Amino acid sequence: MNEQNINIDLKRINPYFGAAISVDCVVFGFDGTELKVLLMRCNMEPYVGLWSLIGDLLRVNEDLEGAAKRILKRRTGLDNVFMEQTKAFGSVDRHPLGRVITIAYYSLVKISEYELSNAPEYREAHWHNISEITELAFDHRDILDECLNLLRKHVKEAPVGFNLLPPKFTLPQLQNLYETILGKSLDKRNFRKKILKMKILKDIGETQQNVSHRPGKLYSFDEKRYESLRKDGFIFDLN
Amino acid sequence: MNEQNINIDLKRINPYFGAAISVDCVVFGFDGTELKVLLMRCNMEPYVGLWSLIGDLLRVNEDLEGAAKRILKRRTGLDNVFMEQTKAFGSVDRHPLGRVITIAYYSLVKISEYELSNAPEYREAHWHNISEITELAFDHRDILDECLNLLRKHVKEAPVGFNLLPPKFTLPQLQNLYETILGKSLDKRNFRKKILKMKILKDIGETQQNVSHRPGKLYSFDEKRYESLRKDGFIFDLN
DNA sequence: CCAAAAGTGTTGTACATACACCCATGT
DNA sequence: ACATGGGTGTATGTACAACACTTTTGG
Structure with a gap:
């Protein structure tokens, strides 16, 4: 049937x-x-x-x-x-x-x-x-x-990882997330370059508080920016 | 419940x-x-x-x-x-x-x-x-x-296209398939280079018959080869 | 000999990788 | 002052894109 x-x-x-x-x-x-x-x-x-x-x-x-x-x-x-x-x-x-x-x-x-x-x-x-x-x-x-x-x-292949982080996060936190999910360590400088070149993070202008080391700059995922880039053919890729 | x-x-x-x-x-x-x-x-x-x-x-x-x-x-x-x-x-x-x-x-x-x-x-x-x-x-x-x-x-991202072709096929036929599925034309020389460098095609040693132009060489997908390469970390990628 | 599609290399550019030191904060 | 992790630049190699002519067959 x-x-x-x-x-x-x-x-x-x-x-x-x-x-x-x-x-x-x-x-x-x-x-x-x-x-x-x-x-x-x-x-x-x-x-x-x-x-x-x-x-x-x-x-x-x-x-x-x-x-x-x-x-x-x-x-x-x-x-x-x-x-x-x-x-x-x-x-x-x-x-x-x-x-x-x-x-x-x-x-x-x-x-x-x-x-x-x-x-x-x-x-x-x-x-x-x-x-x-x-x-x-x-x-x-x-x-x-x-x-x-x-x-x-x-x-x-897509900016979905941000959903696991707080709205404001540092680049080392983001890298840490990727390293944990992918199960391998990534080069800090290269990771930062790749991510920042995408222009999908907004620099909040704030830094971490109460950390006993140099505080990291806080970023947020710029969803609108990402969507407009995507319409122009941008493809998120972290391989 | x-x-x-x-x-x-x-x-x-x-x-x-x-x-x-x-x-x-x-x-x-x-x-x-x-x-x-x-x-x-x-x-x-x-x-x-x-x-x-x-x-x-x-x-x-x-x-x-x-x-x-x-x-x-x-x-x-x-x-x-x-x-x-x-x-x-x-x-x-x-x-x-x-x-x-x-x-x-x-x-x-x-x-x-x-x-x-x-x-x-x-x-x-x-x-x-x-x-x-x-x-x-x-x-x-x-x-x-x-x-x-x-x-x-x-x-x-995987060698699945071969399932749409006859067991023996030419590189132009393969390229044609990709162009049709992806809806865009690809550069012939670059396509051939990429595919052949992967080493997942077997040169059958035969050529097309009865075509009114220079006959193409026939290849077949070497599944065993692909599997062993994959185990060694090879990733099929045609982007 | 003509038409039609197969086959072939080089060069410039962009991206990925590898790598070591200084900086800002809390204690 | 020390410990901790944040932040930065360059050099080298690799991968991709762009591009035009010659070859082989059938008609």
């Missing part, structure tokens, strides 16, 4: 509707040193006690991105978060209770804006260092790995 | 299972001049008469890639086709008969191996020049566009 040849009420064909759709979010954060991901305790057999991604079943009246936004809001209190669909996962036996196809999104949050510490309703999720994660519930380890690979690709 | 907190039989929760999952395949072909896509007539209101992608509902015991392979086999007779998941599409109203989330794959076939001409069971699908396509059924135009964008990205 072809998608376009369904000519009876879909809801009555059981074999094709015995599946559920979920959305799982891989929420990345960066604390200045480590790349982190937001996880919850799983309480479903046989994965009880393991950590899992945050996710939920898709509701009848919401689209995929809507579900992802809802899940993020629910678990972090955050709106307007950068997110991008990564991949659909549909192994027949990926879920112990039945057929569940999941659509994975990865999102990048400014860890400073995450309100876990204050609001009690966001206490179920916890940050985990990527480097320390071993086993996860379901196929969430695979999902995490796919999202990590995609993130590593994206930070090199 | 969280995915990992479902503790009753999923099949009995109606609101969450009133959706179906389909897989749609964007099958690209290249005839030496034009980039083409395989389409079928749609016979579902309100799209009757329009062309649509080839697709089908996901079966209970098959995974997503399995469904994509089945669909391709059914419509083209081909196995072992290059394919890659592109994106999930889940707008609430994308399907007139109910909630259908679709997972899109794009695949690349050697048009010479496509058996439409011989076997009657493959006659429902037809090749259409990408440049001449206007309206499609459902949201298939969006799906096609996403797949095209992904293809344009992939041919620049």
Whole structure:
């Protein structure tokens, strides 16, 4: 039966509707040193006690991105978060209770804006260092790995990394982020040259405060500038 | 309700299972001049008469890639086709008969191996020049566009274009393919230099036959060579 | 011998890499 | 004054872009 040849009420064909759709979010954060991901305790057999991604079943009246936004809001209190669909996962036996196809999104949050510490309703999720994660519930380890690979690709070809930093940041902080995500160290002078030549950072005219060394100059990502450059053919590239 | 907190039989929760999952395949072909896509007539209101992608509902015991392979086999007779998941599409109203989330794959076939001409069971699908396509059924135009964008990205960063050419091809044929997909003309000498320097083409030692001009040398893609180079850090890049 | 497309090298320019010292702040 | 990390320039090699003529075949 072809998608376009369904000519009876879909809801009555059981074999094709015995599946559920979920959305799982891989929420990345960066604390200045480590790349982190937001996880919850799983309480479903046989994965009880393991950590899992945050996710939920898709509701009848919401689209995929809507579900992802809802899940993020629910678990972090955050709106307007950068997110991008990564991949659909549909192994027949990926879920112990039945057929569940999941659509994975990865999102990048400014860890400073995450309100876990204050609001009690966001206490179920916890940050985990990527480097320390071993086993996860379901196929969430695979999902995490796919999202990590995609993130590593994206930070090199688009200015998405800024979503992990505070609105004002120094160039060493930015470099640090790239080194952490890419897992290799970069030459300081060359990194600065490449970034500054792009002209997509605004010099705020401020410097770091209360650091016990020479304070760095603060920059912010100039989104409008980036968009106008992009329209003129500019391509962000950090390879 | 969280995915990992479902503790009753999923099949009995109606609101969450009133959706179906389909897989749609964007099958690209290249005839030496034009980039083409395989389409079928749609016979579902309100799209009757329009062309649509080839697709089908996901079966209970098959995974997503399995469904994509089945669909391709059914419509083209081909196995072992290059394919890659592109994106999930889940707008609430994308399907007139109910909630259908679709997972899109794009695949690349050697048009010479496509058996439409011989076997009657493959006659429902037809090749259409990408440049001449206007309206499609459902949201298939969006799906096609996403797949095209992904293809344009992939041919620049991985040796996937070879899947659209016959096993033996000339450098001008390859260049032609790239020019068609990318929509811009490339410098012949620079293109040849870049490709040949990669050392991923095998010189077959044969030349074109029956062409009314100087015959080109035939090459084939050396997959083993590519894989071993890749393990040593080589990155395919045609930007 | 004509048409048509294949094949071939050089040069200038821009970008990437490698690399070492001084500077501003807090303690 | 010392420790800490921020900030800066140059030289060299490599990669890319631009560009025009000769070669081989079929008709």
